[in-house]
Amino acid sequence: MGHDFELKRITADGIPHALEKAERYRLLNDPEQAESICRDVLAVDPDNQDALRTLVLTLTDQFSTSHSHGGGRAIRAFVNQLTDEYERAYYTGIVYEREARAFLVRANVVRSAAYDGFREAMEWYDRAEDLRPPGNVDALLRWNSCVRTIEREHLEPEDDSREQPLE
Numbered sequence: 001m002g003h004d005f006e007l008k009r010i011t012a013d014g015i016p017h018a019l020e021k022a023e024r025y026r027l028l029n030d031p032e033q034a035e036s037i038c039r040d041v042l043a044v045d046p047d048n049q050d051a052l053r054t055l056v057l058t059l060t061d062q063f064s065t066s067h068s069h070g071g072g073r074a075i076r077a078f079v080n081q082l083t084d085e086y087e088r089a090y091y092t093g094i095v096y097e098r099e100a101r102a103f104l105v106r107a108n109v110v111r112s113a114a115y116d117g118f119r120e121a122m123e124w125y126d127r128a129e130d131l132r133p134p135g136n137v138d139a140l141l142r143w144n145s146c147v148r149t150i151e152r153e154h155l156e157p158e159d160d161s162r163e164q165p166l167e
Contacts, residue, residue, distance in 0.1 A: 010044055026058055072099045093122070100117025115150060115156055115158075118149060121146055
């Protein structure tokens with residue numbers, strides 16, 4: 001049954017077109033196709049920042065539909081390859097936030113875990129805000145979105161009252 005197909009490599013001059021296609025597939029809600037293209041670009045240009053950013057987004061687009069890719073930890077490994085400190089913080093926040101949002105739509109979840117995910121995202125957005133380029137309010141907008149979701153969904157941290165040591 002084992003087919004030994006070899007992946008074809010794109011040429012370096014095809015990278016800009018490929019990245020355009022990846023973004024288009026993302027917008028058409030076909031993250032698997034976008035992911036494949038990003039991986040093709042990274043096979044030729046492993047440090048391509050546009051491909052890394054788009055790959056992170058396409059993988060998190062798939063959180064709600066699949067549990068593959070090793071989840072957030074594997075995706076954060078791609079985030080850590082971003083060279084810009086602001087982007088590392090911002091995209092780490094994106095991974096935690098999207099993980100929490102995907103978690104919320106699943107059945108029988110411990111809702112405090114979603115709360116924890118949003119709080120983790122918010123901490124990363126705070127870091128990103130401190131590093132942001134002038135005029136860039138993305139981290140602030142995402143932070144506010146997390147706050148609104150926590151409030152709308154009435155999310156709470158895990159109740160620690162049983163864990164408190166007796167004084």
